[in-house]
Amino acid sequence: MGEQPNRMGSRETDWVEQAQRGDTGAFDRLVRENEAGVLRAISGILGRSPEVYDVYQDSLVSAFTKLRGFRQDSSFSTWLTRIAVNRALNQRRKTRNAREAPMELAEHLPADSRDAASNLEQSELRRSTERAMESLSERERAVFVLKHTHGYKLREIGVMLGCAEGTVKNYLFRATRKLRVVLEPAYRDL
Amino acid sequence: MTMKCTHDQDLLILLQADELSETEAASVRRQVESCEACREELDRLSHVASAVVPPAVDPDAVARARALAYTRIGSSWRVRSRVMSGRIADVLRRVRPMPELALGMLLVAVGYGIGSRGDTAPPPVAESQMVDVWDIEWDENLGQAVVRYDRPGTRSLSGDLSNREVAYLLQSALLEGDDNGIRNRALKTVQALASSGAPADDLSRAITELVRSEPQEALRLRAIWAMDALYESTELPEDARDALLVALTSDAGDGVRIAALNTLMAHQTFPDDARTLRQVMSSDNNPYVRSGAAETLQRMGIPLEELR
Numbered sequence: 001m002g003e004q005p006n007r008m009g010s011r012e013t014d015w016v017e018q019a020q021r022g023d024t025g026a027f028d029r030l031v032r033e034n035e036a037g038v039l040r041a042i043s044g045i046l047g048r049s050p051e052v053y054d055v056y057q058d059s060l061v062s063a064f065t066k067l068r069g070f071r072q073d074s075s076f077s078t079w080l081t082r083i084a085v086n087r088a089l090n091q092r093r094k095t096r097n098a099r100e101a102p103m104e105l106a107e108h109l110p111a112d113s114r115d116a117a118s119n120l121e122q123s124e125l126r127r128s129t130e131r132a133m134e135s136l137s138e139r140e141r142a143v144f145v146l147k148h149t150h151g152y153k154l155r156e157i158g159v160m161l162g163c164a165e166g167t168v169k170n171y172l173f174r175a176t177r178k179l180r181v182v183l184e185p186a187y188r189d190l
Numbered sequence: 191m192t193m194k195c196t197h198d199q200d201l202l203i204l205l206q207a208d209e210l211s212e213t214e215a216a217s218v219r220r221q222v223e224s225c226e227a228c229r230e231e232l233d234r235l236s237h238v239a240s241a242v243v244p245p246a247v248d249p250d251a252v253a254r255a256r257a258l259a260y261t262r263i264g265s266s267w268r269v270r271s272r273v274m275s276g277r278i279a280d281v282l283r284r285v286r287p288m289p290e291l292a293l294g295m296l297l298v299a300v301g302y303g304i305g306s307r308g309d310t311a312p313p314p315v316a317e318s319q320m321v322d323v324w325d326i327e328w329d330e331n332l333g334q335a336v337v338r339y340d341r342p343g344t345r346s347l348s349g350d351l352s353n354r355e356v357a358y359l360l361q362s363a364l365l366e367g368d369d370n371g372i373r374n375r376a377l378k379t380v381q382a383l384a385s386s387g388a389p390a391d392d393l394s395r396a397i398t399e400l401v402r403s404e405p406q407e408a409l410r411l412r413a414i415w416a417m418d419a420l421y422e423s424t425e426l427p428e429d430a431r432d433a434l435l436v437a438l439t440s441d442a443g444d445g446v447r448i449a450a451l452n453t454l455m456a457h458q459t460f461p462d463d464a465r466t467l468r469q470v471m472s473s474d475n476n477p478y479v480r481s482g483a484a485e486t487l488q489r490m491g492i493p494l495e496e497l498r
């Protein structure tokens with residue numbers, strides 16, 4: 001094995017090797033180190049839904065099963081996130097009844113603008129953001145979330161989704177433009 | 191004269207996403223410095239990037255999902271680990287000259303079906319590295335269930351049925367434990383703890399499921415005992431009653447049929463049950479079951495003459 005691209009270095013390498021030999025304790029340490037990030041990716045794609053936990057559960061089982069094939073050519077976190085993202089995308093395709101909004105508008109607007117905008121306007125803005133997120137394709141949404149909440153490189157996202165970096169770039173452009181249009185009114189209020 | 195700006199939005203998106211090389215980024219930044227429209231656009235884009243966040247997750251649900259995943263993983267490893275670290279290692283020590291042969295034979299014997307020897311080697315695992323995910327048992331001194339995690343640094347957990355995690359782990363052990371031992375210990379624990387809390391629906395369903403479809407007779411029997419204990423002072427749920435009636439008429443184990451009958455007798459019977467009981471009374475091949483059925487029918491107020 002040549003380079004070690006993972007940030008955790010040899011500790012992670014050790015854990016992966018132990019887990020590959022069946023040490024579930026080492027697997028558990030790997031899982032917990034990466035739990036928050038993996039869940040953000042899943043809930044970013046699925047939204048506020050009980051399916052998030054099912055997908056997480058299935059992802060862990062699947063990861064443990066595939067672990068022997070993991071050659072550490074990426075960090076464990078990227079590898080696990082990739083499994084989870086693909087499961088979440090499949091799940092989303094299966095149950096496209098988007099009763100729940102996939103994302104929420106963060107309370108990022110400065111306090112005074114929130115005060116200025118009436119409750120009605122706020123809830124309308126929220127609804128339109130949710131609609132905009134719904135209008136993104138699964139992959140656009142996945143790319144946007146992996147980029148902006150995880151900080152993955154487009155190249156890494158391409159590996160996760162199994163598509164070329166150029167394609168990922170286009171997903172990012174499309175997602176950003178769609179959302180930008182919706183968020184325009186909120187911006188004007190600032 | 192300033193250079194005319196192309197207001198290239200794609201470049202701004204890439205700058206904002208930190209996807210430009212240093213030189214590209216520097217050049218786009220210069221462009222932004224000198225162009226009011228681009229500056230404003232970049233500001234909007236960072237607003238977009240931060241405006242959308244994945245919803246928060248429920249830590250309890252996450253812990254449950256993780257525990258359930260480990261149970262699924264563990265159930266495929268638990269048996270293997272016990273067998274490997276115990277019996278097989280033992281035998282290996284004794285038959286040092288032909289370890290592979292011994293290992294191959296034993297794995298076939300315990301059902302790991304290595305088809306032809308040498309096709310898939312068993313995992314080369316040192317004993318110390320075979321780790322059970324967790325195990326659960328009834329601790330008589332403590333009067334509680336004790337869950338032990340076979341992981342260094344993970345504290346064991348104890349509690350009764352009112353402890354959500356204990357109830358949940360019991361249910362997982364019943365439904366997912368591949369190993370008869372763990373299901374047996376879980377059933378014993380439920381039976382012992384039955385009075386400590388109202389049975390969670392999931393736990394009760396898991397036990398009903400065992401009464402219905404557990405292949406091991408001894409465990410079906412234990413499941414009925416656990417059910418009996420759980421509903422000692424309350425009515426049986428309909429599902430549980432149905433499972434008991436089916437066990438009474440069709441379980442191959444005499445002990446299981448007797449236990450099913452006893453549990454049914456201890457609870458309210460319904461007029462519809464009379465038909466099943468009549469059938470049992472006349473056709474069960476075990477005299478205790480037949481007389482138990484007759485007794486129940488009498489208690490239901492059906493005159494004996496009518497039964498003959």
Ligand SMILES: [Zn+2]
Pocket residue numbers: 195196197198221225226227228229
């Ligand atoms: Zn410009």
